[in-house]
Amino acid sequence: MSWLLVDIAAGLAAGLFLLFIFNSWHRKAVHLPPGPPGLPLLGNLLQIPRKKEFEAFRDMGDIYGDLVTLRVPGHIFMLLNSRKAIADLLDARSAIYSDRPSMVMCTDLVGWTGTVVLANNTPRFRNCRKLLRKGLGPSAAQSFIPFLNRQSAFYLENLQKRPDAFTDIFKRTAAAISMKIAYGYDGIQEDEELYVVGCLANHYFTETAVVGTWFVDMLPILRHVPRWFPLAYFQRYANRAKPIVDESVNKPFEETKRHVKLGTAGASFTSMLLGDAKGDAETEDCIKWASTGIFLGQLDTTTSALSWFFLAMALHPEVQAKAQAEIDKVIGDGRLPRVEDRDALPYVSAVMQETFRWHPVVPLIPRALSKDDEYRGYFMPAKTTLIANVWAIMHDRSVYPDEDKFRPERFTEDGAPDCLNVAFGFGRRVCPGILIAQAHVFLSIATTLATFNISKARDSQDNIVEPTVEDTPGAINFPQPFKVSVEPRSAAAAELIRKSAEHSRTLPERLEIFSLDA
Numbered sequence: 001m002s003w004l005l006v007d008i009a010a011g012l013a014a015g016l017f018l019l020f021i022f023n024s025w026h027r028k029a030v031h032l033p034p035g036p037p038g039l040p041l042l043g044n045l046l047q048i049p050r051k052k053e054f055e056a057f058r059d060m061g062d063i064y065g066d067l068v069t070l071r072v073p074g075h076i077f078m079l080l081n082s083r084k085a086i087a088d089l090l091d092a093r094s095a096i097y098s099d100r101p102s103m104v105m106c107t108d109l110v111g112w113t114g115t116v117v118l119a120n121n122t123p124r125f126r127n128c129r130k131l132l133r134k135g136l137g138p139s140a141a142q143s144f145i146p147f148l149n150r151q152s153a154f155y156l157e158n159l160q161k162r163p164d165a166f167t168d169i170f171k172r173t174a175a176a177i178s179m180k181i182a183y184g185y186d187g188i189q190e191d192e193e194l195y196v197v198g199c200l201a202n203h204y205f206t207e208t209a210v211v212g213t214w215f216v217d218m219l220p221i222l223r224h225v226p227r228w229f230p231l232a233y234f235q236r237y238a239n240r241a242k243p244i245v246d247e248s249v250n251k252p253f254e255e256t257k258r259h260v261k262l263g264t265a266g267a268s269f270t271s272m273l274l275g276d277a278k279g280d281a282e283t284e285d286c287i288k289w290a291s292t293g294i295f296l297g298q299l300d301t302t303t304s305a306l307s308w309f310f311l312a313m314a315l316h317p318e319v320q321a322k323a324q325a326e327i328d329k330v331i332g333d334g335r336l337p338r339v340e341d342r343d344a345l346p347y348v349s350a351v352m353q354e355t356f357r358w359h360p361v362v363p364l365i366p367r368a369l370s371k372d373d374e375y376r377g378y379f380m381p382a383k384t385t386l387i388a389n390v391w392a393i394m395h396d397r398s399v400y401p402d403e404d405k406f407r408p409e410r411f412t413e414d415g416a417p418d419c420l421n422v423a424f425g426f427g428r429r430v431c432p433g434i435l436i437a438q439a440h441v442f443l444s445i446a447t448t449l450a451t452f453n454i455s456k457a458r459d460s461q462d463n464i465v466e467p468t469v470e471d472t473p474g475a476i477n478f479p480q481p482f483k484v485s486v487e488p489r490s491a492a493a494a495e496l497i498r499k500s501a502e503h504s505r506t507l508p509e510r511l512e513i514f515s516l517d518a
């Protein structure tokens, strides 16, 4: 009899347990934030556009609210379309909202295995971030100002020589700055091979680090498909890319390490931190990948921002004239603007802010949730991919009226909220290069305005070529290629460029100033 009672009790307990599991599963599934209805099996897969996703995601937000769920087979995405939702989750709950979605193609197959930007929030990642804070924090960034000021004269000189190649010049300038910071490497403009390998590796990164583009990211078991298999295009791509990525990560690092051993290394992020690492292999690995992150972090982002700036100036001569008048009044024509002039040039600073707002460089920031969570009564399952829609915040009509117009006055006259604290990310993953990036972009904008006029290009019949304003798809938002005319403002401006470049060439000793943060 007592056995029977035990059996019944056990059966009841098991039944209750199953009921509990089913209920909680059902409750969790039902309580996800709302989203568009999807198709059987495919879910919302076909509703995710390949172009201007940020705009489509904002439109979904207009219907379903600032927190939208999208389901694709085997995965849940949540769109964060407001500053409030992003602040509540990515800032305030940063401890569990700081992973990245898994990108097997970019990391394991193409070779960006240790890269900081795709790492989950592990102890190794936190160690890498600590090193980046030391090398790019306020004191370190301050110590780089003389170098940035010096470099700007070479940027202008190159622009004067090859005005049509402005995008290439932005890239080479960004490469020169980041290689100097990361490795103390001065010769980027001469060393074509290193530059080409770095750019190609960066290209492989931007092609493969886009959420939802590679099928193998959604079905990681496919990574074991052999290269010869007819549909294994991704394996053949990875086979081509990996040696280039390996070379770009290892070569400059090993070279700097060799110089450190010989005592011939210049001051840089890598050389100074290698000294502190005292041969610890794990720390050295972090330094290597963090240094690569400096190159990778700077190259396309600053190039994108400056490209949008050139386009904005060609389209808005009245803004350009107003910013030039401010520079003429505050700085005069006897010297180039410097990083230190930023506070004295509020309108030029607003031009920079408006550039970052008009077409944000990183319009969508992907994150992943490491633990089950609850928000506004909704269930947020672990491993959900969250997409912070930076573009939607920057184009929120209630905050930035006439949101598609390029109007720096919204910051100088209307009191619109700062958008630089959104353009560079959130919480513990906020861009570690934010100070260097802003200093570099501001300086490039101010010195260009001081010395050049940017206007719409003309064709061979002297007709104006109207530039199109169109974003390119991808993680970094570039304008579609466009032509503009870039000419020195005057003979005096051309002479100022020549003199400044000549003077900059006499300042090699100032390049060795480099300090780490505590």
Ligand code: HEM
Pocket: 116, 117, 118, 119, 129, 132, 136, 178, 293, 294, 295, 296, 297, 298, 301, 302, 305, 361, 362, 365, 366, 423, 424, 425, 426, 427, 428, 429, 430, 431, 432, 433, 434, 436, 437, 438, 441
């Ligand atoms: C216009 C210039 C730049 C923009 C708009 C920009 C923007 C961003 C954004 C939005 C993120 C992701 C943040 C997040 O997940 O919340 C990021 C990450 C990162 N950026 Fe930048 N960035 C710029 C320049 C730079 C520069 C100059 C460096 C280095 C000197 C740099 C290094 C990095 C690194 C290493 C990461 C990865 C951090 C992580 O995942 O924890 N960036 N950046």
